[in-house]
Amino acid sequence: MTLHPDCRHFRGDLPCRPNKTHGYVCEGCPVYAPVTQRVLIIKLGAIGDVIRTTPLLRRLRQERPGCAITWLTLTPAILPQAEIEEVLKFDFASALQLQARQFDVVINLDKEKEACALLNTIEAKEKYGYALRPHDGVPWPVNALAEHKFLTGVFDQVSQANTKPYVQEIFELCGFDFRGEEYVFDTHDDKGYDWSALPTTHPRIGLNTGCGDRWTTRLWSDEKWITLIQGLQAAGYTPVLLGGEAEDTRNRVLHAATGAAYLGTFPLPQFINLMNQMDGIVTQVTMGMHISIALRKPTILMNNIFNSHEFDLYGRGQIVQPNKDCVCFYRGSCKLGTSCMEDLPAEKVLAAVQSTLPLHVL
Template sequence: MHKEKVLIIKLGYSETLDGEIGKITSLGDVLRSTVLLHLYKNAHVTWLVDEKAFPLLKGNPFIRRILSYDLSSVLQLQSERFDTVINLEKVPGLCAFSDSLNAWRRYGFRFDPENGVALAYDGSQHVLEICMDPEYKKKTRKFWEETLFEMVGAKWQGEGCILGYQTKSSTAFDIGFNYDVGKKWPNKAWPMEYWKELERLIGNKYTVSWQQGLKNIEEYFEWISSCNLFITNDSLGLHIAGALNKKIIALFGPTMASEIYVPNGIKLLPTIDYPCIPCLSPRCKQSTLCMHYIEPNVVYDMIEKVVTGSVSPA
């Protein structure tokens, strides 16, 4: 019996719903894209990815083959035939590569040979509009996963991303502080002095663990697994915690909270009335970053509500 042969091109060089193309691999965008695997559980799926994101896909039961992006894998894929190719990268060279492959159907982004830029296949044009027009993006108010499913002609029904790594850690800490946001969006970070103040407010009431595994992704998986309640900025850790079904308190400012699906989670936003929130930019124009307007006592009160069960994560 023939199994549908599917190729997903998602390296992390460009964020699927963001117009910017950078040199920093977006690990969170790669992990979130695994939600598509719910549609191809019975298919033969190959995933082309940047080697930095390889551990996020390793062990995934719905990926038959993971290929790191290099000349060898490019030449190999150009010699194969696929039923479906899904290109989630807007890098023009990757779009041209995707277009060169032998495939029956295509979704996502394609190459414009006249202008040398990325375009969209039928059904994905609105995704490019979301990428290129921040105001349009704010008005759509759809979950990221919902838009991704629309790109391939499917309807999202609350599915989450799939992490292949099987953690071994049992719960050891009441609360985990996921404070790091990486270099790409420094203004997503809740101020370090606020984390320290929150720790002071908690005192000895709950056990607290500060982020571990900053240099080893598997240690990071295990640390997240060891925390019962996860407090986090909008970052890779948020999506890993969601995949591990952790209770989450997520702190949002410059990015769109309405776009992020947080299963089993609560979202907290700044109380300041900046007209630019969310600015959708890694560079802030305000004298005081909006993340300074999520007070530690507000986060502490939410911890109490989640722990006592007076408010339940959605």
């Protein structure tokens, strides 16, 4: 029997998708697609960082036509499965089989030691990103192109002086110039979720009220959110509260105080699709920000402790910051006791919404 193990669809352990869907076999297969190169991306987490790495997929397809891409991550569900030949969850089994394979290109964008160690042990013609120095176990650039991004994570002074967005940095790390490639993302519109409970009035402004538990200096008080919600309502917008389990209590309080729509919490795919029902998003630097950018939503980003140059909103939003300079760069707690986010007026955020999504053009 004729076999095409070089085909991008061929599995070996299971029937390929064209066989399951159409009954095709290798001999005479109309969708036979021989792989020209095999590429491995190691980007383990967090979810937001995985999302904002997906523009690389577009450029890899362009620069290396016919390549088959494997992506190793801690959060496979966030990746667009239809756009990647193989998505692997990082565990012992995945690491073991990757170490037995050969790739043309391996890109490791994480400085976690386990990711760096994998780059050391996987055979590839080209390697980009970070490896582990064997004699002392320190993460280190495997190529000169990775030095810039490496140094921004080593010295705060270098990070603060950086003027390059994250996506541009990782493109340059791989030897590409960044040309504004968009994220590759699944909106989950095909799932047919029922959003009849959403207000029918537009524009809907999603308010992603959480900030995670690592960088709590980003947190905005309930009082500020209430003032913003009331301002949006008075101006003719329809605010919708968004968040996960960590934001549920806060969102229930805000809903009770303002009447802003709140539908509760949802699994990640459904949450993404809920965000896709919005006309614009107000968010702090968090997973919701990356989802909003990926969905190509007008995004109002509230930022204080991070370098604002790091974020590329693709010309579809604004970054708003407190009225005084933040002195807690990349710190999880405020040195002054009260986060400077309290010096970001709700009126400033409202003005950003109004200039980004003016009612007269919607």
